[in-house]
Amino acid sequence: MTTQLSVNLNAVAMLRNRRDLPWPDVAHLGRIALKAGASGLTVHPRPDQRHIRFTDLPVLRALIDDEFPQAEFNIEGYPTEDFLALCEATEPEQVTLVPDDPSQATSDHGWDFAQHQDFLKGVVARLKGKGMRVSLFADGDGSEAAVKAAVATGTDRIELYTGPYGGCFDDPDRAKAEIERLGLTADAALAHGLGINAGHDLTVANLPALVKRIPALAEVSIGHGLTADALEYGMAETVRRFRRACGQAV
Known part of the structure; x- marks a missing residue:
């Protein structure tokens, strides 16, 4: 199995939004990424539209x-009614649900699947009923109990939150420990039929070790x-560099 690369365009959109001008053109950069072999595009439309706008x-x-x-097309976000309506109007192939507060700068933790299981069951069923694959943001803490609770929501996949791994770029020993925790979580998820x-x-430098530990890793979204x-x-050469880091022949 080859890990696929989805290019997250939020940072491009944030740069565009610094001025009341149409550049950098988010769609044009997305086109360059896809021409260079990216398997898809990811966006996270937040309520304040501080980067991706609803019109994008x-x-x-x-x-x-x-x-x-x-x-x-992968759309991620917290499942408010407005967010779900955006997804239903846009019909992405995948929706990634995150437990963010709208004021957060970025996603920084996974779902508490046991606490939010009933809520997530309803949302997952609604999205899957419209033909969308669902992935739920998950902490890579090695907890099989959390994975079992995720399975009970009906989700297709989990997305491992790799922030702690990415944050130890200057500490190889801690990086090894973090990648093993991620790997144990992935092992449990795969054993229970979830995609990863x-x-x-994630960077060109730290991706190869992650892919080596989790060879069944379906997709990484990187912005x-x-x-x-x-x-x-x-953009084009960067996509090729990240594809090589995912183990793709480029």
Whole structure:
């Protein structure tokens, strides 16, 4: 199984939003990423629209449908009624649900599946009933009990929150410990029939070890590190670099 790369466009959109101007063009950068072999695009439309705007969603949906029909659109966010309505209007291939407070700068923890199980069951059923794959943000803490509670929601996949792993870029020993915790969580999820995604603070440097430990990793969605590299290497070459880090032949 080859790990697929979904390019998160939030950081590109945040840069655009610094001025009342249409550049950098989010859809154009998405097109470059897909031409370079990215398997899909990810966005996280927050209520304040501080990066991705609601008006970006139909544009990106049309880009994929018209030019890259093999690619996938992944929309992530906290499942308010407004968010769910956006998803139903846009019809992404995948919806990733995160437990964020709207005021958070970025996602920084997974769901408490036991506490929110009934709530998530209803949301997951609603989205799957519309033909969307569902992934739930999950802490990579090695807890099989949490994985079992996630399974009970009816989700298709979990997305491992890799922030703690990405944060120990200068501590190899701690990185090994974090990657093993992620791996144990993935092992439990796979044993219970869940697919595995991952995301947050992943880089060209730390991706290969993650993919090696979790060879069944289906997809990584990467925005901040990828956008930072794109300032140096350009979007197309950066996508190729990340694809190689995922183990893809480029």
